[in-house]
Amino acid sequence: MEASKPPTSAASRAVNGNGTAASNGGAARPTYPHSKAQQYRLPYRPQRRPSSPRRKRRCHQGCCRICCLWLTLLLIALVILAAISAGAFYVLCLPQRPSFSVSSLRLSALDVRSADLLTSRLDLSVTARNPNQRIVFVFGDVALSASSGGVTIGEGTIPGFVQGTDNTTVLKATVSSSGRSLDPTEASDLRRKKRHSLEIHLDTKAGIKLGRFKSLHVGIRISCKGIEASVTKGNATAASTKSAAKCKARLRVKVWAWTL
Secondary structure, three states, rough: OOOOOOOHHHOOEEOOOOOOEOOOOOOHHHHHHOOHHHOOOOOOOOOOOOHHHHHHHHHHHHHHHHHHHHHHHHHHHHHHHHHHHHHHHHHHOOOOOOOEEHHHHHHHEEEOOOEEEEEEEEEEEEEEEOHHHHOOOOOOOOOEEEEEOOOEEEEHHHHEEEOOOEEEEEEEEHHHHHHHOOOOHHHHHHHHHHEEEEEEEEEEEEEEEEOOEEEEEEEEEEEEEEEEEEEEOOOOOOOOOOEEEEEEEEEEEEEEOOEO
């Protein structure tokens, strides 16, 4: 009989059901089927964290601050440029306001009838003087009104005109009223007075012309006070004041329904 041969290493290894060899000294390690997660691995994509509202607020506040800063700087620059332009204009042109005065006045009629109806006629001359050497004044139509003791006694108009440099212009106008209804108290005051204290108001719009430059027209009111007159007859002229009545001009700015 032949001697038995020792088992070889290949023979001593048991083959498991999956075809995996196991050593003699230890049991075969069990294997498990791969999971679906292992078979199909998706690439890792980090999730974006939502931006916090604090960061949005900070960003919005920063943009607002930058815009406000630039607007402030722009306004400051415009104000500086305007101041420089106004200073240069004043130095070069030395502008002066036009002057006005009532050179003559004749109250030919001021009659208050029994029905408190007013009939009046007032002829006057207004002298306008432009003392500037380079500036031309352009006036629109002028609306005149005359009052005595706060009561309007007549109205009139003067056509618009252009006043050249270093020029004196005499404007003649007639202020009248026909059948104007008065309050009984106002009618009584006018009947009682023989000499009337008058106020003349001229409302117009004026602009300046300097070479090719033309400014916008702004409203002005010319007020002439300190005039006294009595009714004259015939061709007599009543020089109502000791000297020509001086007038003051001021700007009239209209804001919505208010006139300043």
